[in-house]
Amino acid sequence: xxxxxxxxxxKVTEMGQEVTMRxxxxxxxxxxxxxxxxxxxxxxxxxxxxxxxxxDDSGMPKDRFSAEMPDATLATLxxxxxxxxxxxxxxxxxxxxxxxGGYEQYFGPGTRLTVT
Amino acid sequence: GQSLEQPSEVxxxxxxxxxxxxxxxxSGFYGLSWYQQHDGGAPTFLxxxxxxxxxxxxxxxxxxxxxxxxxxxxxxxxxxxxxASYFCAVPGTASKLTFGTGTxxxxxx
Numbered sequence: 001x002x003x004x005x006x007x008x009x010x011k012v013t014e015m016g017q018e019v020t021m022r023x024x025x026x027x028x029x030x031x032x033x034x035x036x037x038x039x040x041x042x043x044x045x046x047x048x049x050x051x052x053x054x055x056d057d058s059g060m061p062k063d064r065f066s067a068e069m070p071d072a073t074l075a076t077l078x079x080x081x082x083x084x085x086x087x088x089x090x091x092x093x094x095x096x097x098x099x100x101g102g103y104e105q106y107f108g109p110g111t112r113l114t115v116t
Numbered sequence: 117g118q119s120l121e122q123p124s125e126v127x128x129x130x131x132x133x134x135x136x137x138x139x140x141x142x143s144g145f146y147g148l149s150w151y152q153q154h155d156g157g158a159p160t161f162l163x164x165x166x167x168x169x170x171x172x173x174x175x176x177x178x179x180x181x182x183x184x185x186x187x188x189x190x191x192x193x194x195x196x197x198x199x200a201s202y203f204c205a206v207p208g209t210a211s212k213l214t215f216g217t218g219t220x221x222x223x224x225x
Contacts (some may be wrong), residue, residue: 033212033213042215042216042217042218043159043203043215043218045212045213045214048212055212056212091158091159093159098146098207103146103147103149103164103166103207104149104161104164105159105161105213106161107158107159107160108158109157109158110158
């Protein structure tokens with residue numbers, strides 16, 4: 001069955017290193033979201049795309065985070081340089097636009113990032 | 117801005133019924149969603165209410181009162197596997213979701 005995939009599932013890295021997380025949305029979904037989840041802050045929206053164009057990245061620290069969709073089957077979230085406070089689970093989700101009944105989001109399994 | 121309030125924890129006995137409440141404040145309202153998340157897992161969609169009233173899906177039901185800015189998730193015939201965190205969420209423009217802080221449900225024997 002169709003599902004969102006994310007790689008890697010786990011990542012341990014040292015402070016200052018670059019981290020790239022990848023997401024393959026469900027085929028046919030035109031909206032892709034990146035979320036971060038921590039115990040303290042809960043689920044936070046970092047950025048999202050519609051038809052590969054960024055719609056909102058106001059939840060993302062601009063100086064170190066960047067999100068892109070090089071094609072319809074791949075979304076990336078990059079952190080450079082990484083810091084210990086970036087340790088969290090990063091989820092990608094995909095769905096349809098509101099006009100297409102897009103009220104349901106399908107989440108990938110997440111990337112658990114630990115920055116030491 | 118948007119904010120949602122939920123109880124942080126709820127405990128109930130297997131076979132019982134439990135209600136998880138959510139109150140919200142939004143600048144524009146399109147509906148109320150509920151997601152379930154097991155420990156170590158990803159959020160999964162449970163329900164969506166755009167209109168007032170009760171929506172039933174198997175053992176789970178969701179209710180919305182737009183005039184009261186209030187909704188709830190009702191879980192019946194609780195099972196151990198229902199132990200999870202439950203999030204209410206409101207979609208904004210372009211289906212962007214704002215999540216509540218989540219309610220941790222523990223089902224006991």
